Structures are given as C-alpha cells and as structure tokens.
Amino acid sequence: MKPMVRARKENRRRSRPPMAYPRGSGGAAGSPWGGLGILTGLALLLSGLVGGWWIYRAISASGAGREAGWAPQPTASPRAPRVGLVAGHLGHDSGAVCADGLTEVEVNTAIAREVARRLEAMGYIVDVLEEFDERLQGYRAAALLSIHADSCEYINEQATGFKVARAQADAVPEQSDRLVACLVAAYGRRTGLRFHANSITYDMTDYHAFREIAPETPAAIIETGFLYLDRDLLTRGRERVVEGIVEGLRCFLEGGASGGAPGP
Numbered sequence: 001m002k003p004m005v006r007a008r009k010e011n012r013r014r015s016r017p018p019m020a021y022p023r024g025s026g027g028a029a030g031s032p033w034g035g036l037g038i039l040t041g042l043a044l045l046l047s048g049l050v051g052g053w054w055i056y057r058a059i060s061a062s063g064a065g066r067e068a069g070w071a072p073q074p075t076a077s078p079r080a081p082r083v084g085l086v087a088g089h090l091g092h093d094s095g096a097v098c099a100d101g102l103t104e105v106e107v108n109t110a111i112a113r114e115v116a117r118r119l120e121a122m123g124y125i126v127d128v129l130e131e132f133d134e135r136l137q138g139y140r141a142a143a144l145l146s147i148h149a150d151s152c153e154y155i156n157e158q159a160t161g162f163k164v165a166r167a168q169a170d171a172v173p174e175q176s177d178r179l180v181a182c183l184v185a186a187y188g189r190r191t192g193l194r195f196h197a198n199s200i201t202y203d204m205t206d207y208h209a210f211r212e213i214a215p216e217t218p219a220a221i222i223e224t225g226f227l228y229l230d231r232d233l234l235t236r237g238r239e240r241v242v243e244g245i246v247e248g249l250r251c252f253l254e255g256g257a258s259g260g261a262p263g264p
C-alpha cells in the first residue's frame with residue numbers, strides 16, 4: 001500500500017512541468033489564421049486547448065501506468081550473493097552440554113549471528129537458519145555453512161582443534177572443496193587451532209542439510225572446536241572464531257583458495 005501512494009505522488013510531480021503541449025499548441029492558433037473571423041479563431045483556440053488537454057491526459061496516464069509498474073523495487077542489490085548459516089541445533093536441541101550448563105547451541109548461535117552481522121555489513125544477504133529450518137528445502141545460495149562445535153567431555157589431550165567437511169555425495173564437489181579449503185586456511189590462521197582432518201565423521205559428510213538444499217548450492221559444515229579444551233576460544237575468544245569464518249567465506253565468495261572457477 002505505502003509504495004503505491006508514494007509512486008502516484010511522485011508521478012504527479014514529474015509529469016507536469018516538462019510537457020508543454022497544451023498551452024503551446026493552443027496559443028499558436030490565433031496568428032496563422034489571422035484572416036478568419038473572431039468566432040472561428042475562438043473555436044480553433046478552444047479546440048486546440050481541448051485537444052492539447054487530451055494529449056496531456058493521455059501522456060500522463062501512460063506515464064502513470066509505467067511508473068506504477070516499476071514502483072516498489074527491493075533495496076538490496078540483486079547481485080549481492082546470498083549466504084546461509086545454520087546455527088547448529090538451533091530450534092531443535094541443545095547439542096553438546098558442559099558440566100556447568102554451557103550448551104553447544106548457544107555457542108553456535110552466537111557465532112552464527114555475529115558472522116551474519118559482519119557479512120551483512122559487507123553487503124551480503126545472509127540467512128541465519130535453524131537446524132531443521134524449513135527454508136533448507138531446496139535452499140539456493142552462493143554458499144551454505146552449518147556451524148557446530150564438538151563435545152564438552154574431556155576425552156584426551158588430542159581433543160582440540162576444528163574440522164570442516166563437505167557432503168560425501170556433493171553435486172558441486174569442486175566448489176564445495178574450494179569452500180572447505182578457504183575455511184580451513186582462514187580458520188586455522190585466525191584461531192591457531194589445528195585441523196582435525198582424520199576425525200571427520202560420517203555424521204559430518206552425511207549431514208542432513210546437505211541432502212535438503214538445492215544440489216547446486218556449495219555447502220560445508222564446520223566443527224569450530226571442542227567445547228572442553230577449546231572453550232576459552234569459543235566463548236571469550238569468539239572474535240577470532242568469527243573472523244576465521246568470515247574470512248573463509250569471503251575467500252570462497254570472491255573466488256579464492258585456488259583450483260576453481262571464480263565464485264558464483
């Protein structure tokens with residue numbers, strides 16, 4: 001409703017001044033036919049005015065139609081890439097839970113929201129999605145990243161570090177591999193965590209969202225760290241976690257991390 005009112009007002013303003021038809025043609029009626037009687041002159045003058053008025057009406061009407069059709073345009077640039085971020089477990093369960101009550105879902109959600117805020121400030125369109133968000137069905141984007149964290153149990157001193165994986169059955173493996181490569185490099189650099197290449201599980205490569213999204217959407221899942229040994233980084237040091245993910249995504253979206261065609 002609002003945009004239509006605005007469009008019509010603007011129209012009225014824009015169509016009046018530049019169109020001088022009515023007065024111009026009407027005024028000229030008197031002189032070339034100077035020999036004719038006053039009545040004829042008046043009649044011509046009148047018809048000129050009326051005719052001009054109809055032309056004027058027709059032009060403003062067609063202008064109005066065109067304006068109304070164009071009126072409400074979305075504000076975001078149609079070229080801004082869309083990025084989907086799944087805040088792991090959000091809307092479903094708590095994920096890993098620490099002895100003092102810290103949950104994986106709160107850690108994941110805080111990271112996802114901050115990554116979204118940064119990317120939006122750079123002009124990207126970002127969707128923060130729940131774990132089983134209905135928008136995941138056929139989801140189309142330049143990239144989808146699901147954000148999780150590992151167990152809060154003490155396992156051993158090796159239970160520190162991060163993992164990134166793509167779907168085992170990926171329809172765009174070259175692109176998703178490049179997304180993974182970008183994330184591994186940037187996240188490792190920013191956080192100083194080591195990449196756990198050997199402990200990537202079937203749960204990660206057969207992650208449910210990979211099967212739900214549109215096949216042409218490059219996608220990956222990241223385990224940002226272990227909630228027990230990497231807890232400081234994931235909570236108080238979240239800034240570095242967020243920067244690592246943002247840099248990794250931008251590397252991919254801007255065509256970095258070698259081996260591939262420029263990003264979509």
Ligand SMILES: [Zn+2]
Nearest residue numbers: 088095148149
């Ligand atoms: Zn999880």
